[in-house]
Amino acid sequence: MTTLTDPPKEQFRLSMLLYDTRYRSATIQVIALIGFMLLAAWIVSNTINNLAALGKPVEFGFFGEPASYDINQRLLEYSSRDTHLRAAFVGLLNTLVVAVLGCITATILGVVIGVLRLSHNWIIARLMTVYVEMFRNVPVLLWIVFIMAVLIESLPAPRAFRGENPEASMMLADSVAVTNRGVYVPEVLFSNSLGDIHLFGASSLRFDVSLDLVAFLIVLGGAIWTSRWIKRRADGIQEQTGDRPVTWWQRLAVFVVPIGLLMYALGFHLGYPELKGFNFKGGTHMRNSLIALWLALSLYTAAFIAEIVRAGIMAISKGQSEAAAALGLRQNKIMNLVILPQALRVIIPPLISNYLNLTKNSSLAIAVGYMDITGTLGGITMNQTGRELECVLLLMLVYLSISLTISAVMNWYNESVKLKER
């Protein structure tokens, strides 16, 4: 007969933190963490003390002061009497504009080039290789400056459009003016405009939302929903009867008719640019600094995206396309229905990091005088107020927030396309 005895209860002793392998690694990590935090605290307090000793304590009150400088490209109403905070806000929107435009263009270009680089046509494939290597291997700052220089030096100045026999003339039935100060395109105007909603009163973050735009988005959303509903219905009929009703004209009509009616109701017309005084007036002015930055960032990032797309496609085994071909699918259907959906799983994660890179690279804007947030908050405001630390910290926070937002959105998209494991 055996007796069962409980194993002796081990008492926890302090020395076990060091000698017991179960606890040792945690001990080391905690000590390292404390050391790191002490170091960080020392750096922070040292900085604050030294700034205070210099008579420059860390404070953010200067944000409420008038900025006193003008910004050329502003999506919001802004004058030199507005505060530094508002100038930073205007700059932030400029950063977002170029980042969004850049990401879209880079993606389209990148996908096209990546696919073409795998083309069986020798010349096209080699041309794309040249493109990728050329843009990938030269710093993006040089591309920005180079494109800006080309725009400034090669395009005509507005004064070349003047006179009886002008050296330059407007394009597309006198609606678009391409000058070395930027491109002027017709702007959308409404004669029965619904007006604006003013948000945030008179604070520095105030902005106006155009009700015309809201109405347009609502109608567009409704049209998309209806179009999907027609598609689902057609799918249902096809399931039941085997015949797919012809729906393309219905789906087109739900877009064209309501939007057309809305435009008519709002009194849609175009405002054309006109040469008045020193510059073109009217129309939408896309400054050459925006164009140079946008183009350079898109072309540069597209080279990286092209490689990612190529890698993604090559990751799909050849058997897939052969099987699809055996089913009788055509080349473009194989690409769109079989290869790309699977390749997306490989493509999306590195694509996220390229979007982040593009956004961060947009801070090179000052090289061409594009007033993004680095140019306003981290440039003129910092220079005029002398608050380097505050401005740089805030700038880092802003870029961090933008990057984390992009990451979050793209990760959410990645969840939706990645391989579903059940």
Next chain:
Amino acid sequence: MKKSVILGAATIAGLAAGAAAAGTVDDVKARGKLNCGVTTGLVGFAAPDANGEWQGFDVAVCRAVAAAVLGDANAVEFVPTTGKTRFTALASGEVDMLARNTTWTFSRDVDLKFEFTGVNYYDGQGFMVPKSLGVSSAKELDGATVCIQTGTTTELNLADFFRSNNISYEPVPIETNAEAQQQYLAGACDVYTTDASGLAATRATFENPGDHVLLPEIISKEPLGPLVRHGDHEWGDVVRWTLNALVSAEELGITSANIDEMAAGTDNPEVNRLLGSEGTLGEMLGLDAEWAKRAVKAGGNYGEVFAKNIGEETPIGLARGLNAQWTEGGLLYSPPFR
């Protein structure tokens, strides 16, 4: 972004170091070289010549200080700075002094913690336009595109000028004078605005200077002068009195040609005190007796420096105007050497 972060970090590091470091005079002597912040290139004020030697009106101030402190007018390391980077470079200790067309303003002196050591050029902001535009006054510039150096007082004056005259403009911010020149000449901007002296200097480098005019309006006061970090008063005194020595030398008739003769002793006690044959002014400053003699000898007195670099005989062709001695109706007025 990247640049700003580095500069910001450098500032913090520099501030931390600056608090503990000894006086700048000793630093400069120990180093054997003066680090002087200048523009990235503005002919007449600070630009490298064909041999790569920095030449110009602001450069002469650096050389005079180096001659006074180190005894060698060539012991200067010139650090080109832009309107945006200059203050960070000075605050972080990367340069010992700035001699870079910098306007003396209240907030730079008081809030940015710098010490202006005097004025070496009384300037004002002007406008340059191509003659072919047919503009005769800045008030006719409604709707014009204006090239402007970012991070300068001119940027603020410009906003105020157009605002108070109720006319509009399109600012094109640029970083350096060279970029502004490129954009202006290509017609990407109608107008270039900066200090009138800078406009004259820039115009002098154009292929056809006669095709461009300076408009009559001077829209601001721009007293330009060298500056040092706030708090190091010994160093501030050295720079201040070196500049004053150049001004006084002109007033007292001391030139680089007659200085050796006058240093031997004259009937004028102030000349003797300045040039060290009498009194102990140099000692009080922490330098030797001949500091001012060397400073003047480096490039001549204020008038000689002016005439050689930006005066009427040079392509830049600036008249003395406000920058004449007080005895001749100008504003130059050095406190006495006593």
